[in-house]
Each structure stands twice: as structure tokens, then as C-alpha cells.
Amino acid sequence: MVKHDIVIIGAGLAGLRAAFEGVTAGLNTAVVSKIHPLRSHSCAAQGGVNAAINPKDDWHHHAYDTVKGADFVGDQDSIDMMCAEAPQAVLDLDKMGCPFSRENDGTIAQRAFGGQNFPRTAYAADRTGHAMLHTLWEQAIKYGVHVYDEYFLMEITSDAGRATGAVVMDIRSGKLQHLQAKAVCVATGGYGRMFAANTNAMTNTGDGIAHAMRAGAPAADLEFVQFHPTGLLRSGILISEGVRGEGAYLIGADGQRFMQKYAPNKLELASRDVVSRSMVTEINNGNGQNGGVFLDVRHLGKALILERLPQIRQLAMDFEGVDPIDQPIPVRPTCHYTMGGIRTDKLGQSIALKGLFAAGEAACVSVHGANRLGANSLLETIVFGKITGKDMVDFVNNREGRDGVATDGSHAVAKVSARIAALKGRPREGGVRQNTIRDTLVNEMQENCSVFRDEARLNQAWAAIQTAKAGLAKLYVDDKSEAFNTDVITALELENLVLMAEGTVATAMERKESRGAHSRTDFPTRDDENWMTHITAGYDHASKGVVLGRDAVRTTGNPQYAPAERKY
Amino acid sequence: MTTSQVSPQTTTLRILRGTVTNGKLVQQTQDFTVPYDATTTVLGALEYVKGELDGSLTFRRSCRASICGSCAMVVNGRSRLACKTKITDLLGGNEGKNIASAEATVGDANVIEVGPQRNQPVLKDLVVDIAPFYQKVKDILPYVQEGPEQEEHVTKDSFSQVNMVSNCIMCGACYSDCTAMVENPSFIGPAALAKAYRFVSDPREGNKTERLKELSEKNGIWDCTRCGMCIDACPKGVAPMEAIVKLRSLAMEAGITNNDGARHAMVFKDDIATWGVLNEPFMLLKTKGILGSIAQIPNALNLAKVGKIPNPFPFDHKVDKLDEVKAIYAELKKNPLDVKTKAADSGPGAG
Numbered sequence: 039m040v041k042h043d044i045v046i047i048g049a050g051l052a053g054l055r056a057a058f059e060g061v062t063a064g065l066n067t068a069v070v071s072k073i074h075p076l077r078s079h080s081c082a083a084q085g086g087v088n089a090a091i092n093p094k095d096d097w098h099h100h101a102y103d104t105v106k107g108a109d110f111v112g113d114q115d116s117i118d119m120m121c122a123e124a125p126q127a128v129l130d131l132d133k134m135g136c137p138f139s140r141e142n143d144g145t146i147a148q149r150a151f152g153g154q155n156f157p158r159t160a161y162a163a164d165r166t167g168h169a170m171l172h173t174l175w176e177q178a179i180k181y182g183v184h185v186y187d188e189y190f191l192m193e194i195t196s197d198a199g200r201a202t203g204a205v206v207m208d209i210r211s212g213k214l215q216h217l218q219a220k221a222v223c224v225a226t227g228g229y230g231r232m233f234a235a236n237t238n239a240m241t242n243t244g245d246g247i248a249h250a251m252r253a254g255a256p257a258a259d260l261e262f263v264q265f266h267p268t269g270l271l272r273s274g275i276l277i278s279e280g281v282r283g284e285g286a287y288l289i290g291a292d293g294q295r296f297m298q299k300y301a302p303n304k305l306e307l308a309s310r311d312v313v314s315r316s317m318v319t320e321i322n323n324g325n326g327q328n329g330g331v332f333l334d335v336r337h338l339g340k341a342l343i344l345e346r347l348p349q350i351r352q353l354a355m356d357f358e359g360v361d362p363i364d365q366p367i368p369v370r371p372t373c374h375y376t377m378g379g380i381r382t383d384k385l386g387q388s389i390a391l392k393g394l395f396a397a398g399e400a401a402c403v404s405v406h407g408a409n410r411l412g413a414n415s416l417l418e419t420i421v422f423g424k425i426t427g428k429d430m431v432d433f434v435n436n437r438e439g440r441d442g443v444a445t446d447g448s449h450a451v452a453k454v455s456a457r458i459a460a461l462k463g464r465p466r467e468g469g470v471r472q473n474t475i476r477d478t479l480v481n482e483m484q485e486n487c488s489v490f491r492d493e494a495r496l497n498q499a500w501a502a503i504q505t506a507k508a509g510l511a512k513l514y515v516d517d518k519s520e521a522f523n524t525d526v527i528t529a530l531e532l533e534n535l536v537l538m539a540e541g542t543v544a545t546a547m548e549r550k551e552s553r554g555a556h557s558r559t560d561f562p563t564r565d566d567e568n569w570m571t572h573i574t575a576g577y578d579h580a581s582k583g584v585v586l587g588r589d590a591v592r593t594t595g596n597p598q599y600a601p602a603e604r605k606y
Numbered sequence: 607m608t609t610s611q612v613s614p615q616t617t618t619l620r621i622l623r624g625t626v627t628n629g630k631l632v633q634q635t636q637d638f639t640v641p642y643d644a645t646t647t648v649l650g651a652l653e654y655v656k657g658e659l660d661g662s663l664t665f666r667r668s669c670r671a672s673i674c675g676s677c678a679m680v681v682n683g684r685s686r687l688a689c690k691t692k693i694t695d696l697l698g699g700n701e702g703k704n705i706a707s708a709e710a711t712v713g714d715a716n717v718i719e720v721g722p723q724r725n726q727p728v729l730k731d732l733v734v735d736i737a738p739f740y741q742k743v744k745d746i747l748p749y750v751q752e753g754p755e756q757e758e759h760v761t762k763d764s765f766s767q768v769n770m771v772s773n774c775i776m777c778g779a780c781y782s783d784c785t786a787m788v789e790n791p792s793f794i795g796p797a798a799l800a801k802a803y804r805f806v807s808d809p810r811e812g813n814k815t816e817r818l819k820e821l822s823e824k825n826g827i828w829d830c831t832r833c834g835m836c837i838d839a840c841p842k843g844v845a846p847m848e849a850i851v852k853l854r855s856l857a858m859e860a861g862i863t864n865n866d867g868a869r870h871a872m873v874f875k876d877d878i879a880t881w882g883v884l885n886e887p888f889m890l891l892k893t894k895g896i897l898g899s900i901a902q903i904p905n906a907l908n909l910a911k912v913g914k915i916p917n918p919f920p921f922d923h924k925v926d927k928l929d930e931v932k933a934i935y936a937e938l939k940k941n942p943l944d945v946k947t948k949a950a951d952s953g954p955g956a957g
């Protein structure tokens with residue numbers, strides 16, 4: 039057993055930002071990551087990070103845009119805090135050495151993003167997440183954060199309502215270990231891999247959230263899944279919203295723009311849920327081609343495309359075989375971001391399990407509510423990485439964490455070890471291949487629980503989840519070895535993904551209204567009377583299934599935040 | 607799906623698999639037949655093998671969009687990202703497509719050979735131990751430091767040089783193909799040196815000269831043979847060798863000449879024009895073919911602008927096309943190497 043003050047699971051932007059607070063406060067801080075930190079999914083973010091840095095901008099406007107974008111179920115206190123802290127959080131990163139793009143006068147450059155009233159998205163060329171991630175990793179090295187590279191979270195341990203650490207597997211050797219901690223933070227990112235069409239890294243399987251649920255920390259907002267309007271038709275690879283920010287059009291098979299029908303003011307730059315629904319409506323009405331529509335940049339001209347959108351052009355050529363200079367790019371709404379996560383208080387601590395914190399996409403402080411604004415999630419990672427990091431330091435130094443915990447992890451390790459042995463011991467004969475389970479699951483989720491939902495479809499998705507759960511009990515692996523057993527790792531990821539999918543379908547069935555990214559054709563309007571609330575999803579060990587609850591939306595009484603119709 | 611009955615095209619993946627037992631690596635190739643179409647990548651094919659045929663096949667991957675750096679491996683003799691390399695680019699005559707220099711091994715038309723990265727210990731199948739690679743990155747102290755040389759003010763172009771190398775995704779492809787590394791495993795390597803250049807060229811960095819001194823030590827910038835392999839291998843257009851040349855130039859400008867490499871460079875300074883000693887522009891000639899092509903290739907152009915900077919090369923090669931080299935050198939004198947302000951962004955990558 040190894041002891042740390044703070045153990046953070048996940049070395050993406052949120053995890054590394056939280057670790058910075060721990061280590062610079064002098065605490066023994068460790069970060070665990072199943073892939074090398076620089077491989078974390080944060081590196082894929084192209085577009086940028088929102089912050090009202092410009093003196094002509096005002097964080098109150100940013101906050102209002104966010105509350106509205108969230109379709110009024112975001113928590114207003116966290117949103118205010120995030121937007122107010124945003125400029126400093128970006129400047130912190132700049133100071134650490136992040137090469138943000140500049141204006142002529144040396145100030146940080148900003149571009150326009152969807153659903154917002156001001157160009158407030160700071161960026162580093164078209165590799166913002168990559169630049170930020172490298173910068174925070176550099177700081178982790180500078181200050182000596184203990185990094186467990188390529189260690190896999192197997193279980194979050196708890197004792198009497200208090201998180202005590204984590205059982206992790208050293209992937210390289212297959213050895214298990216209990217890391218004891220006074221505060222545990224989950225920063226394992228999202229779970230977009232549950233849909234067949236997604237922009238996510240293959241590692242986005244919701245491991246940390248699933249384990250937190252099992253340990254007694256419920257998730258919330260699982261029904262809200264963001265579909266990005268412009269994933270490449272075939273691979274789902276993302277074409278950044280920045281392209282529409284530069285003036286790209288969405289056109290149907292008829293060659294005409296259609297967004298004026300759905301969002302007469304903001305057109306292509308309306309909020310993501312609105313644009314995605316418009317596209318699917320066009321496709322359903324026969325104005326699509328092969329299940330997609332087109333993103334057209336031809337009118338921007340070759341020079342601008344080459345100068346400002348080189349990476350995008352390359353992606354379209356590599357993965358769709360289309361040169362955007364001459365042809366429109368086939369796109370379709372693609373799962374991009376999962377709003378759900380571990381339900382926390384304003385500062386990032388679980389509402390149910392003391393000493394368990396969460397930050398980044400794995401958390402539900404609910405700054406995104408029913409729909410995240412583009413470039414607000416990188417912001418969430420650095421603001422709440424920082425805030426939650428500081429709160430953990432306070433928890434360890436001045437609150438319950440001070441007394442530490444004295445648990446013996448050996449029992450938990452033995453249990454996990456038995457679980458792996460059982461998995462490896464399952465026979466091929468009469469067994470199920472993990473690919474079979476995964477393929478069926480993601481296709482069913484795509485078909486029945488994506489942009490548009492209704493009761494009949496959700497029932498079908500629910501049945502698919504039950505089939506997947508039954509399949510998991512018979513799942514066999516080919517690789518029985520100890521060292522670098524990725525066959526076992528992906529099977530464990532699949533278990534987590536199935537739980538996340540179960541939570542998503544259950545909450546989507548529960549929420550009988552349409553709000554933000556959750557759109558039910560059988561309940562097409564928003565119902566503020568009954569549904570201005572978060573739905574929580576916990577794990578019930580007895581029934582081996584999800585149990586639902588409610589948690590109130592945190593409001594501030596700001597009259598401007600009163601629910602209004604969302605028009606763009 | 608309406609066309610499910612069409613039998614797909616297939617190809618053979620010949621994978622060099624390996625396991626370590628009792629500290630000893632045992633490797634063996636294994637063939638798998640995989641279906642493919644115009645968009646299938648090598649990673650897609652490996653996923654097919656793992657998912658459908660043999661779950662024990664082991665490799666790293668995450669983003670599948672050439673941005674996380676997980677999946678660099680040797681494919682048909684060259685280090686590349688599996689997720690960026692399409693099967694159709696490797697078959698019959700298309701071999702060079704994902705490689706900057708367009709000269710690749712021509713193998714069996716319908717067999718694709720896949721193996722782990724080189725210059726690094728193999729842990730299992732296509733997975734290598736990345737710890738030594740990262741240790742070298744850590745050794746260059748990869749973070750902006752406070753110090754006397756820190757500039758307060760930044761401008762729009764301040765990070766132009768930084769951007770040249772900051773596209774690096776630490777995939778290790780350059781390291782895997784580096785020739786100097788074969789001779790000297792302690793060589794710090796192209797990626798770490800490119801990363802070092804990122805700091806030396808950052809106006810906010812406070813210890814530039816100190817860094818240059820460190821980098822001029824043994825296993826540092828002067829150990830590179832300037833073979834150009836890292837430029838070819840890099841899937842993100844980083845051109846580590848160019849960064850190394852720039853570091854050498856800056857080191858010599860800063861008067862850090864008390865080392866073998868730099869002394870050597872000064873001796874050869876004048877020989878270049880006279881004797882056509884092999885130098886960077888000539889390197890490019892070799893990779894890109896003709897003199898005229900230089901102007902069209904931004905990375906090449908930057909690299910070739912040697913100008914007033916002595917042009918160090920540890921081996922003296924007499925060159926066949928002396929006239930061409932002289933012509934290039936004359937051209938470069940007119941356009942000195944810019945190591946301070948503008949540099950081409952590494953952009954989306956060479957491939």
C-alpha cells in the first residue's frame with residue numbers, strides 16, 4: 039500500500055490542473071492515468087477556451103450565454119464562478135507558458151464560437167487543447183507530481199461514507215495496488231464512446247464515473263449528451279465549430295442553406311443542440327445524402343482555407359476523401375460531449391461521498407446543464423481543476439481530510455484480483471466476444487437514444503442494455519497473460535460503458551420533456567414546472583442496476599436567469 | 607446496409623509480435639487477413655484483428671485522429687502513425703504517400719508489414735517502453751523557467767518559432783527512425799531537442815543561454831548526424847532536425863564553442879562553398895530531388911536558409927553536384943537563416 043495526500047484519477051487538463059494546486063500547496067499529490075498524460079483526450083480539442091478577457095466583454099454576459107445555453111438547468115452559482123474566474127484561469131495558463139495565439143498588440147487573440155454574444159474564445163492555433171495539455175504536463179514535471187503512467191483504475195475504495203483511495207492496476211505488469219489518499223479526485227473525462235458515431239478518443243469510456251457510482255457517489259445529468267453538428271460522415275472525426283465561426287455554411291442535398299428556417303438570427307452559429315436537430319430534421323425530410331448533409335466552405339476561397347483551416351482540410355481529405363476547396367464536406371451530428379458526470383457541490387466534492395471530488399468532463403458541477411456551449415469545457419477543466427484542487431487542499435489541511443484514513447486496502451485488492459481471474463477464466467465456448475457486445479450496444483444507442491428520442495425507442499435501447507449486461511456475464515478474453523493485457527482493459531472499459539449507457543437510457547426515459555440536448559418527440563416542449571431539476575443516477579449493488587433520484591438546480595435568484603424560451 | 611453481400615477486398619497484415627518471458631524478448635511474425643476499403647487505416651485493420659480474430663494482439667491507441675501520439679509503429683519499414691496511414695496508401699505503388707520524402711520500401715504488393723518502434727525496448731507486440739524516451743524529454747527541463755533573459759512583452763509573432771515545433775505529439779516516430787540513436791543510445795534525440803528549441807525560442811524563457819550550454823554537451827545537439835530521417839518520420843511536420851540546426855546556430859552565436867561539435871563546425875565553415883561538403887541544403891536535395899523544389903516547401907526553405915551561420919556537419923562528404931550546392935549556398939547567403947522571428951508553423955503535418 040502506498041499513501042498520498044491526494045490521488046487524482048485522470049491526467050487530462052482537469053486532473054493535471056488539480057494536481058498543480060495539490061503539489062504547489064506542498065501536499066503529496068499523485069496522478070493516475072491509463073494512458074500517458076499527453077495522450078489524454080484533452081489533446082484533441084482544437085477550437086479554444088472561453089473567457090471574457092477583452093475589456094469590452096463582460097463575464098456576466100458569458101454567464102448569461104452559459105445559463106441560456108444550458109437551457110436553464112445549469113447550476114447558476116457554479117456558472118457565475120466559472121465565468122468570473124475564466125480570465126484569470128486562462129492567464130494562469132499563459133503564465134505557465136501556454137503559447138496562446140496573439141493579437142497585434144500582444145494580447146490573447148479570441149474568436150467567435152456558437153451560442154455566444156461576443157468573440158471570447160481564446161485559442162492556440164487549431165490545437166488549443168494540445169497546447170494547454172502540454173503546458174500543464176510541463177508544470178507537473180516541474181513541481182514533481184507523482185504520475186502513475188499507464189495505471190488503470192479498478193475501484194474507488196470507501197469506508198463509512200468516506201473515500202479512502204483507489205485500487206489501480208499497473209498495466210505494464212498487471213500488478214494491483216491500493217493507493218490510499220485523504221482526498222480522491224476523479225478526472226477521467228467523458229463516455230462518448232457509447233454511440234456508434236462519436237468524435238471521442240477510444241479511451242472515453244466513463245470509467246471514473248462508473249466506479250464513483252459503484253462506490254456510492256451518484257452521477258447526474260446523464261440524459262444530456264451533446265451531438266456536435268459536424269462530425270465527418272464516415273469516421274465521426276470532428277470538424278471544429280471554428281469552421282462555422284469562419285463563415286462556413288450548412289447545405290442540404292439540394293445545395294441550399296437551411297438554417298434560416300430554424301435559427302433565423304444565429305443561423306449556422308446557433309447552439310449545438312439546435313443545429314444538430316435542424317440537420318437531422320432535414321435528413322429525415324429527404325434533404326440529406328447517405329444520412330448526412332454538407333458543410334460548405336468553398337465560398338471562403340482557397341487562400342483563406344489554406345491559411346486558417348489547414349488541419350480541417352487535411353482531415354476532410356484523409357478521412358472523407360474530399361478537398362473542401364472544391365467540394366462540400368459530408369457531415370452528420372456526432373456524439374461529442376457528455377454533460378453527465380459525478381454530481382458535486384459548487385466546489386467539486388461529491389454530494390454523497392465525503393472526500394471524493396470530481397473535475398472536468400467526469401464531473402457534474404453542472405456548468406453545462408442540458409447543453410454545453412462550445413469552448414466552455416476546456417474552461418471547465420482549468421477553472422474547476424483549480425477550484426476543486428484548492429478545495430481538496432483545504433479538505434486535507436483543515437477539514438475532515440486532516441485526520442486521514444486508516445484503511446487496509448488488501449481486502450479490496452483481493453476482490454479486484456478475483457474479478458480479473460474470473461474474467462480470464464471464462465471459457466470461449468458458449469461465451470461472447472466483447473466486440474459483439476460493444477458493436478450492438480453502440481449501434482442501438484445511436485439508433486434509439488441520440489438526437490431524437492421517444493418512449494418506444496428508449497424501450498428498445500433499454501432492452502439492448504439488458505442484453506449487453508447479460509453478455510458481460512459471458513464475456514471471455516483471448517489474452518490470459520499478466521503484462522500489458524489490453525484485452526482485459528478493454529473488457530473492463532466495456533463494463534463501465536454499459537453502466538454509463540444504462541444510466542443514460544434510464545434518465546432519458548425519466549425526463550418527460552425536451553430540454554437542451556435531450557429531445558423527446560413524444561414530449562416536445564420544455565416543462566419548467568416539473569423538470570427544472572437534475573436527475574441523479576446511483577448504482578444499486580443488490581439489483582446490479584441504476585437507481586434514480588433528484589437533486590435541485592442551484593439558483594442564485596438573479597432575475598436575468600429566469601427561464602425564457604431559447605431563440606438563436 | 608444494403609450492400610452487405612459484396613465481398614470486400616482483403617490484404618495481409620504481417621505483424622511482428624513479441625512477448626517478454628524471463629526478461630527475454632521473443633519475436634515472431636504472424637499473418638492476418640483483413641478487409642479494407644478506401645478509408646481503412648492501419649489502426650482500423652489492427653482493431654479488426656484484435657476485435658474479431660485475436661484479442662491478445664497488443665498495441666496502443668486512443669484518439670484515432672493523429673493527435674494523441676499513441677499509435678506510432680513501424681509500417682513497411684518506416685515509423686508512422688497507424689491511425690493516419692491508410693491501407694490503400696501502402697499497396698501497390700502508393701507506398702510513399704504518407705512520407706515526406708516519397709521514398710519508401712517497396713514490399714510485397716499485398717502484404718503490409720507492421721512492427722514495434724525501433725530504438726526502444728519492446729514490452730509486448732507493438733508496445734514499446736516509452737519511459738526512456740520521456741526521461742530524455744524530462745532531462746531537458748521541459749518548462750518555461752524564470753531567469754534573467756525573460757522578456758516581458760510578447761507580440762503576435764512572438765511564438766512563431768515556438769509554433770514551429772509545438773505541433774509535436776510526442777509519438778516517438780522520429781526517435782524510432784533516428785540514425786544517431788542507433789550509434790549512441792544516450793543521444794537525447796530529435797523530439798526532446800525539438801522540445802528544447804520550443805523553450806529556447808520562447809520570449810518568456812529566462813535561461814536561454816544556460817539551456818544552450820547544456821544542450822551543447824555530450825549527447826546533445828552536436829550528436830545529431832543530420833540524416834534527415836526525423837523530418838521524414840514526423841507525422842506532424844515538426845522537422846526536428848531543423849530545430850536542432852537552429853539550436854546549433856544559436857549556441858554558436860552565443861559563443862558556446864568550447865565543444866567538439868562547434869569547433870568542427872567552425873573548421874568547416876569555409877569549406878562548404880569551396881568543396882561542397884554535405885550540408886543541410888544538400889540533405890534536402892537528397893530528399894526532395896531538385897534544387898527548384900526547395901522554394902515550394904516551407905520547412906525545406908527554412909532549413910535551407912543557412913546564411914551567415916557556420917554550417918556544421920560532423921562528417922565530410924565530397925559531393926557530386928558541387929555546382930548545385932554552391933548555387934544553393936549563394937542563395938542562402940542572400941537569405942540568412944532566421945532563428946529569431948518568423949518560422950513556418952509546423953501546421954497539420956507533412957503526410
Ligand SMILES: Cc1cc2nc3c(=O)[nH]c(=O)nc-3n(C[C@H](O)[C@H](O)[C@H](O)COP(=O)(O)OP(=O)(O)OC[C@H]3O[C@@H](n4cnc5c(N)ncnc54)[C@H](O)[C@@H]3O)c2cc1C
Pocket residue numbers: 047048049050051052053070071072073074075078079080081082083084085086087166167189190191192225226227228237238239241245246276374375397398399400412413414415416417419
Ligand atoms: C474532438 C474534440 C474537440 C474538442 N474541442 C473542444 C474545444 O475546442 N473547446 C472545448 O472547450 N472543449 C472541446 N472539447 C471537449 C474537451 O476536450 C473535453 O471535454 C476535455 O478535454 C475533457 O478534459 P478532462 O480533463 O476532463 O478529461 P480527459 O482529457 O478526457 O482526460 C481523462 C483522463 O483520465 C484518464 N483515465 C480515464 N479512465 C481511466 C482509468 N480507468 N484509469 C486511469 N486513468 C483513466 C485518462 O488516461 C486521461 O488522462 C473537444 C472534445 C473533442 C472530442
Ligand code: SF4
Pocket residue numbers: 780783784785786787795796829830831832833834835836837846847850
Ligand atoms: S537528423 Fe539528427 S535527430 Fe534527426 S533522425 Fe537524423 S540523427 Fe536523428
Ligand code: SF4
Pocket residue numbers: 773774775776777778779780781796797800839840841842843844845846
Ligand atoms: S517531432 Fe514529430 S515524430 Fe517526433 S515525437 Fe514529435 S510529432 Fe512525433
Ligand code: FES
Pocket residue numbers: 666667668669670671672673674675676677678687688689690
Ligand atoms: S491513435 Fe492517437 S495518434 Fe494514432
